[in-house]
Amino acid sequence: MSTVAEKKPRLTTSAMIASIAAEGQKTVAAPFGHTLVKAAQTRQNIVGLTADLSKYTDLRIFAQAFPQRHFQMGMAEQLLMGAAGGMAKEGMVPFATTYAVFATRRAYDFIHQVIAEENLNVKICAALPGLTTGYGPSHQATEDLALMRGIPNLTIVDPCDALDTEQAVAAVADHQGPVYMRLLRGKVPLVLDEYDYQFELGKAKLLRDGREVLLISSGIMTMRALETAKELAQSNVDVAVLHVPTIKPLDITTIVEQGCRGGRLVVVAENHSVVGGLGEAVAMALMHAQVMPAFRHIALPDDFLAAGALPTLHDRYGISTKSMVNAIKGWLA
Incomplete structure (x- = not known):
């Protein structure tokens, strides 16, 4: 169900994490989480993992629907990627979520060696890509694509809006092999519905x-x-x-x-x-x-x-x- 972005007040500290939706723009709440739940209803091998960020990557929606298939790894992104690789070896399709800075900068070697080199079926869904947060270099993943483009076997997806995210999640789930997807979270703008x-x-x-x-x-x-x-x-x-x-x-x-x-x-x-x-x-x-x-x-x-x-x-x-x-x-x- 789409909504319309509320009229924005004068900028405050909260604008550092504000929605990227323009004033009056249609939005969809948590398209990633809801689409993953829909895919998991028919795919019993889909599991969700996060590094203490279920709420902030919209994986909480999956966790509520499938608590036995949700794995909270704590603030340990290297462990997150290693565990996802191990689950993929056992036939599962892990969707591993965290912030893009932590996925790429902190866990790079684990993605490179554990997941990509063995071409494992892990889907890394990384929130706050590029300049989508105002919290400075510690949280701004302005170089994530440069890092991930250099890894062989890795497919990289950068959706535009809620519709793109919904369709990309479904396609990524069906794709065989590792994927890095930039993740839009929360109230995500809806624009591509006007373009067939x-x-x-x-x-x-x-x-x-x-x-x-x-x-x-x-x-x-x-x-x-x-x-x-x-x-x-x-x-x-x-x-x-x-x-x-x-x-x-x-x-x-x-x-x-x-x-x-x-x-x-x-x-x-x-x-x-x-x-x-x-x-x-x-x-x-x-x-x-x-x-x-x-x-x-x-x-x-x-x-x-x-x-x-x-x-x-x-x-x-x-x-x-x-x-x-x-x-x-x-x-x-």
Whole structure:
């Protein structure tokens, strides 16, 4: 059941963990938790694990539905990944949840050696990806994609909204092999229901076409890209939006096909550092195909970011809709 985001009051400390939903935007509560429960109703081998964060990754919904299939590992992310690997060896399909910073930075070697090297069927669902919390570098996973893209066998998914999350969870559950999925939690915006969207693992989707700009994006930046396209249309700037929910394996065919269409400014927008994420992957794909459009990159700086209210930080680091509109107008000028 979707709801509408409440009108936001003046920014306070709570804005550091505020919903990313814009004022008046439709939202869905805990799409990850509810979809996982639905999948587990017909899949007895699905189990849920967390490192003391069931409440904050929406795994609590799974825990309430299947208490005997929920495993609380405590504040021990390395143990979380090791246990998930062991369960996968016994035929289970573990969904291991924690914050993205802890999954990638603290438990990296366990994912690399225990899970990925043996190609085990573990699904790592990591909340607070990129700049989706204002609690500073200790909680901002601005380099998670760069770290995880370097691991062989690992599929990487970055959903845009509640619909994308629901469909991705179902697809990830059916996929054989390890997956790292960026997780949107709580009241998640709903935007792709207006675009006849269907998630397909490994496939990019053209959500809207345009003659002057091609915005290639993933995760919450696809939501921002669609907002940017609508605002620029009021200035007679025609913007296409290509959503890339699977970062690895990358849909190179679709990216190159769209990049080949001459005369368009190509802009990659991602909720991640400028280093090692979607922007570099897209640029490499285009260069290997000898496609050389005018190219720009909207991403977080290669820096330790500030703490503060999320709306303020998104403006400061250039990933708000207003910032994107201004940047693209400047590049076109």
